[in-house]
Amino acid sequence: MYVAVKGGEAAIENAHSLLADRRRGDRSVPALRLDQIVEQLALGVDRIMAEGSLYDRELAGLALKQSRGDMTEAIFLVRAYRTTLPRFGYTRPLDTAALAIERRVSATYKDLPGGQLLGPTFDYTHRLLDPALAGDELAKAPAQRQVDPAPMPRVSDLLDDEGLIEADGAVPAGKPVADITREPLEFPLERDARLQALARGDEGFLLALAYSTQRGYARTHPFVGEIRIGEAELGLDVPELDFPVPLGTIRVTECQMVNQFKGSSKVPPQFTRGYGLVFGQSERKAMAMALCDRALRAAEFGEDIVAPAQDEEFVISHSDNVQATGFVEHLKLPHYVDFQAELDLVRRMRAEFEAGLGEDERREAAE
Amino acid sequence: MRSAGAGAKAESEMRRQMIAVLAHAPSSRLARLWSDAGFAVVAEPVRGPETGLVTVRGRIGGGGAAFNVGEATVTRATVRLASGEVGHSYALGRDADKARIAATIDALWQKPELRARLEDLILGPLRLEHAGQAGRRAAEVAATKVDFFTMVRGED
Structure with a gap:
């Protein structure tokens, strides 16, 4: 049996505007710009490009902002965007x-x-949190050497x-x-x-x-x-x-x-x-x-x-x-009818089980 | 005949290098140089600018059979000048203005009499800036090169 359930439009709409509000957070804190994400959270951006399978720093930065920093959600957004574009071809293998x-x-x-x-590299760092990074300390220019x-x-x-x-x-x-x-x-x-x-x-x-x-x-x-x-x-x-x-x-x-x-x-x-x-x-x-x-x-x-x-x-x-x-998270979507069917089944099995128990007891008493 | 073939090949290679300079150019820098250069040109759009994907290929083990690594965004454009030259551009990213300007420059470059001016006003500066930035990055990485030395311990 398939039962269509209507309703929830208003709740969904309000949930999405609540999401937008929470994503923006405290309005007295300046909003993140994409160039800040791309420049300063570069390895997070790289991971979204790798697993989103789309090389485009700015889009990956946008995805990270839109997903509130949720990497898997950002990767999902990038994968979805990919499907909207035509394909021009395959590059020569890179050397x-x-x-x-x-x-x-x-x-x-x-x-x-x-x-x-x-x-x-992070190698050879001591993995101690650096309080100086909490502020806007200017990084000194890196050393240079003859190539x-x-x-x-x-x-x-x-x-x-x-x-x-x-x-x-x-x-x-x-x-x-x-x-x-x-x-x-x-x-x-x-x-x-x-x-x-x-x-x-x-x-x-x-x-x-x-x-x-x-x-x-x-x-x-x-x-x-x-x-x-x-x-x-x-x-x-x-x-x-x-x-x-x-x-x-x-x-x-x-x-x-x-x-x-x-x-x-x-x-x-x-x-x-x-x-x-x-x-x-x-x-x-x-x-x-x-x-x-x-x-x-x-x-x-x-x-x-x-x-x-x-x-x-x-x-x-x-x-x-x-x-x-996708497959794990789909479990949270409504499964009301499936569950109702399972519930009926478990009730019936339980009744049969209890009837069986009663019979066993009677048999034991008779012996 | 032979020299004409070689000439065409050299011409192709020059054009390839010119397109590479444009592809590497930061969009805002290219737009600035282009507007400062003041070429009075009407380039009719033939195709695009349009953004699409290319599938990036690598090789197994670095040099073996090809495999697909993932996609990258690319924007391309084709324009035609009133005098008939057709210019193309392709570059990573999604910048339509850059694609239009680069395609127009490619078309203009096909008029030999304009090459020196394009080189002076646009391509030369871009080439220099790109080389400067690449050189600086390479020098910064070179400073992280490990110089191993051996410590001799004990009597012999």
Whole structure:
């Protein structure tokens, strides 16, 4: 039976204006401007771009303001906006070896060409709250130093010389690049589809899975071969011009995870790899993505699939926080009729149960 | 014939670099330089400005097979001058004014006699400012480079 229930329009309208009021908060406090959010809450903005799967700082800033700082809600807003725009095409693959570097570190080689550049990192801070930041303290201008013009090759290319590390990943020849925004997911996935899903996956979920692999649930013996953050040039092939048109730059974070592998009957012992590439500055996400990428390649290396992080369908089907929040949060919407039906059922079962008990007692008394 | 082909290639590369300068330009700066330059030009809109998405691609492992990372907003425009030149622009973001101005500059640039003026008044300053900012950022990052040194301990 379907019963349409009307009413609630006035309540909804008033709830939304109450939301607008609470969002604005104390009117004696100046309203946040989008440029303040974009400049000063930059990593929050980056996370919304990565998981919203849309690179646009100002829109991500607007989403953060509109959602009152609720990241998942902001990501949802950005995903919804994406669907309103036409698609102009696919860019040329960006070249991470040519990033304008903002940070570059390796945990496997101390002296690598181009050196270790810490960049604007939280590492080595003492994680003590800084009362000075409560005010409007002027930050002093950062130090500068002569730039070393030496190229900065990817660490994976250095190890490759000895043949002790697997090559960059391939997918079967002739196969078009998977696009999970165009075709429904069909398991098992190729690695390109998996990486696209991981790139927009929830940072918390992927972090927890990555952590689980370190704690022994699908151990992969990882090292950070390299993390690099920087600005990548984008180029787009368009019919009206005979060269890939330059679009400008976007900031990305790349993680090359290097994993020990003892070899199998087919493959000699060597280092294998997991890969992470994320919009914005987010090395936690890029590292988690790389660890999950490697764990999800278990079947490829003939490893036993024994842990959640290796289960492709489990990981990929639950990594999208917009889908996850949609299904969890829908539970709070009216389920009056469903519940009424369940209530009737439980009442009937309870009556049968009690009638059964009564019979047992009578039987016991008779014996 | 061969040199004509090479000439066209060099021309394409010059145009590509010019479009890159415009794509990198901050919108307000481009608008200011454009209005100060005072080109008296009527550019008829052919398409847009319109905002859409491009899907950004990376490569597995950095150099392997391509995969899709996510989308980015891009705004494009096409204009035609009364003299027939058609200019295009594409740039990240959602700035319609920037797209219109950049497409007009692209159209004007196709008149060889205007290139020097465009370079002096708009492209040159943008190029310099972009290089200056990139150089400053690189120098700031270079200052965070780790200089390892080894501490020798013990007798031998």
